[in-house]
Amino acid sequence: MRHLSNNHSLANIEWQDLRQLGVTETVYNVLLSLPFLLLSWWSAAQSFWLLALVSSFFFFVAALRQAHDCYHRTLGVSKVATELMLFMLSITMLCSTHAIRHTHLNHHRDPLGDSDVEGNWARLPWYKAIVGGGKFSIAIQWFGLTHESRRNRLLVVIDMVLISAVITTAFITMHPVLMYHVLVMLVANMLVGFFAVWSVHHGCDELVYARSERHPLINLLTFNLLYHIEHHLFPAVPTNHLPELAKRLDTIAPEWTQQPVIPILASKTLCSIQTANDVISKKTTNNKGDNVIYINNHIAKNNANSQPTRTKLSANTNRVLAINNSDILFKKPADHVSHVSHLDHKYSCPIGGALKRLGSA
Incomplete structure (x- = not known):
């Protein structure tokens, strides 16, 4: 799988044990x-x-x-x-x-x-x-x-x-x-x-x-077909076991699972953002003067009018407005990144809600 060779977080995910199906699962699949x-x-x-x-x-x-x-x-x-x-x-x-x-x-x-x-x-x-x-x-x-x-x-x-x-x-x-x-x-x-x-x-x-759905009722009604990024990353895993694979992705490589299939249902669902030494890859400025930070090759835009000076995202002052096309839009300019090589926090956020720090500084 071409994704695993150049992505450290995906390479750490155990998936081979999910390939095997029991007799009951096979009969279920056929009928x-x-x-x-x-x-x-x-x-x-x-x-x-x-x-x-x-x-x-x-x-x-x-x-x-x-x-x-x-x-x-x-x-x-x-x-x-x-x-x-x-x-x-x-x-x-x-x-x-x-x-x-x-x-x-x-x-x-x-x-x-x-x-x-x-x-x-x-x-x-x-x-x-x-x-x-x-x-x-x-x-x-x-x-x-x-x-x-x-x-x-x-x-x-x-x-x-x-x-x-x-x-x-x-x-x-x-x-x-x-x-x-x-x-x-x-x-x-x-x-x-x-x-x-x-x-x-x-x-x-x-x-x-690809996107992925986490609402349990939607996944039940669609027979797990909306665990889609999971399927693309590990197509050899049967659909029966995609929920378990999704849990592993959310824990080890959550940057892959932040785009819900039905965003309105995800607005109340907690989504994890885990940062590591190689998370922020570069920072630049777009043609509108916005500071643009690349997090695992996803664009995190800060619509700031002033040049940010801190090297850590603030867990209290920044607010996620939307996640679309892999863009994470932050509302407030304070405490944003000017130049960093890493972040040492774990954050979680409801889409449309305030960032909350899970780990310690």
């Missing part, structure tokens, strides 16, 4: 979406449309997790079983998971880079990410089809034949349950670019290129 799929079909047959829509939502999110685990071979099953699982998911989700697998693995090789067809969707404004969702769905499948090996292209073609058969059957028979499923899945695929890509990558850069 995760099935109850929601069956419930959605039954609800549609009974004309319980609200229950059907809610069930379809959870089916699609659970199926996204299953497909995602298949892409990274972390579902807990053999290679052959993984391929069969992808075929089943292609039929039920109505998208070529074999094509998307190639696009997604390229996203991991070059996150938010020039070749990242998937991740660069997050550079759009939120409304364009939603409105153009159909284009996104086509793009990630087309990229996979046109850049795959000959063998994998055959798998994509099989996906497309199976998907076409399902859609054709629905329109020929006009079976209400099948028609409902086809229409809902087509809409779901048009929204996946916003919910599965934009939400976890927008406002990020090529240094810290």
Whole structure:
């Protein structure tokens, strides 16, 4: 993993023990979406449309997790079983998971880079990410089809034949349950670019290129898919164990986990900022006259009118206004850094709240 060789804090994180799955966890992974799929079909047959829509939502999110685990071979099953699982998911989700697998693995090789067809969707404004969702769905499948090996292209073609058969059957028979499923899945695929890509990558850069969610209810409802920076840093760790990996990151390398997926929910959540000898890497001044401090290559801006003189951040006078695009904005000019090589404090802050010192000076 290329991140570990040049990042001391990440290199200290134990993760190999999180790779193994138990039998119960594997069975859970394989069957995760099935109850929601069956419930959605039954609800549609009974004309319980609200229950059907809610069930379809959870089916699609659970199926996204299953497909995602298949892409990274972390579902807990053999290679052959993984391929069969992808075929089943292609039929039920109505998208070529074999094509998307190639696009997604390229996203991991070059996150938010020039070749990242998937991740660069997050550079759009939120409304364009939603409105153009159909284009996104086509793009990630087309990229996979046109850049795959000959063998994998055959798998994509099989996906497309199976998907076409399902859609054709629905329109020929006009079976209400099948028609409902086809229409809902087509809409779901048009929204996946916003919910599965934009939400976890927008406002990020090529240094810290993904967000992570800490709200327990949100993570429960999304089957742990929003532990996203954790997944990018350690893609061999199964989704089942991302909560434990998140705890280790928060303790050892919290600079990676400061961008929440849903900021409004994080406003009351304590986020750790741990400083070490190599935290502050440089200090400069931008074209507005603001003092700019780089903390582990993240920009900490002090909107100061006067030149700061202290060499430590004050735990009492500075206030975090926002964390966006890896920028930490401090309101007050007093007690900011003019020239430092290290900080020897540990701080924590609620986003939008005052810094509090955890360690001693």
